[in-house]
Amino acid sequence: MTRSADLTAGCRLCPRECLNIPSEEQPGRCHVPRAAGFFRVARLMDHPWEEPYISGSKGSGTVFFSGCSLGCLFCQNEAISHRAHGETMRSDQLLQAMEDLAARQVHNLNLVTASHYGDHLSRLLPVLKQRLKKRGRLIPVVWNSSAYEKTDMLAALADSESVDVFLPDLKFFDPELSGRLAAAPDYFVRASQAILAMHRLRPDHQFSDDGLLLRGLALRHLVLPGAWRDSLTLIDFIAANLPPDTPVALMRQYTPPTNARLREQIGAIMPRLLHKVTSYEYDKVCEHAEKRGLKRLLFQEPASADSRFTPDFTG
Numbered sequence: 001m002t003r004s005a006d007l008t009a010g011c012r013l014c015p016r017e018c019l020n021i022p023s024e025e026q027p028g029r030c031h032v033p034r035a036a037g038f039f040r041v042a043r044l045m046d047h048p049w050e051e052p053y054i055s056g057s058k059g060s061g062t063v064f065f066s067g068c069s070l071g072c073l074f075c076q077n078e079a080i081s082h083r084a085h086g087e088t089m090r091s092d093q094l095l096q097a098m099e100d101l102a103a104r105q106v107h108n109l110n111l112v113t114a115s116h117y118g119d120h121l122s123r124l125l126p127v128l129k130q131r132l133k134k135r136g137r138l139i140p141v142v143w144n145s146s147a148y149e150k151t152d153m154l155a156a157l158a159d160s161e162s163v164d165v166f167l168p169d170l171k172f173f174d175p176e177l178s179g180r181l182a183a184a185p186d187y188f189v190r191a192s193q194a195i196l197a198m199h200r201l202r203p204d205h206q207f208s209d210d211g212l213l214l215r216g217l218a219l220r221h222l223v224l225p226g227a228w229r230d231s232l233t234l235i236d237f238i239a240a241n242l243p244p245d246t247p248v249a250l251m252r253q254y255t256p257p258t259n260a261r262l263r264e265q266i267g268a269i270m271p272r273l274l275h276k277v278t279s280y281e282y283d284k285v286c287e288h289a290e291k292r293g294l295k296r297l298l299f300q301e302p303a304s305a306d307s308r309f310t311p312d313f314t315g
């Protein structure tokens with residue numbers, strides 16, 4: 001059971017454990033209020049640029065939630081994660097919007113950064129699935145997260161059959177790095193526990209005949225400029241703790257921020273983040289993953305580091 005239903009003593013849904021009661025005037029560290037029955041959503045779209053086993057040929061029905069409980073300084077979607085751009089939707093409106101999105105023949109529903117709504121969604125998604133089943137459009141639900149999450153919330157999502165595929169992005173190993181870039185020195189401790197729980201909850205991979213992931217765990221890792229050694233340690237963790245056929249996407253799509261305020265902030269903390277990842281750094285990480293025996297690796301071309309691939313959240 002998640003422990004967030006009673007918010008009178010603050011919110012403890014995620015590892016931040018905010019002491020205030022998250023409201024419109026005083027949101028928690030996730031930047032959005034957490035009133036039951038309300039969500040803030042930035043965009044719903046068919047997403048063609050996720051991994052091939054998620055986007056397939058028809059796209060992934062993606063719901064970008066506003067706010068984020070991790071809030072990395074360099075976030076590519078900072079308009080929605082830091083500044084919480086988006087619209088407030090009641091749960092019945094979100095339900096209808098997700099049903100409409102599923103009707104567009106997308107391969108799955110892909111919930112991006114929804115951890116701060118995990119308790120509400122573990123009640124809403126079973127209703128959605130019932131409705132989709134009645135319409136003959138029951139498709140997998142993908143939980144696309146930062147992995148900075150509590151295991152009891154993940155268990156609630158899995159036990160209620162709300163989520164079929166866990167798709168976490170394992171970001172940092174070094175507590176000093178995660179402390180500087182996300183104010184979360186406990187990131188790896190929390191994220192590694194979360195990923196091992198996801199594996200226990202969805203231990204087997206099920207793929208469709210055309211290669212789409214229907215159920216299971218798939219990982220991502222964004223290689224950061226100046227931090228490739230941290231990436232190697234994360235790969236060691238994956239190789240030592242998860243089956244070698246776990247899908248792992250090694251991403252080189254990091255793009256330096258264009259916002260002047262962020263550039264100044266990031267430049268003061270880690271100037272290498274004002275540049276893209278080099279081929280030397282990215283290749284080091286890829287070679288290490290192959291050496292450690294990971295069998296289902298996905299790589300990206302240098303051209304992927306382009307802000308044109310980041311959805312627009314300003315409209």
Ligand code: SF4
Pocket residue numbers: 011012013014015016017018022027028029030031034068069115116117
């Ligand atoms: S979900 Fe939001 S309000 Fe709740 S503990 Fe996490 S950051 Fe704080």
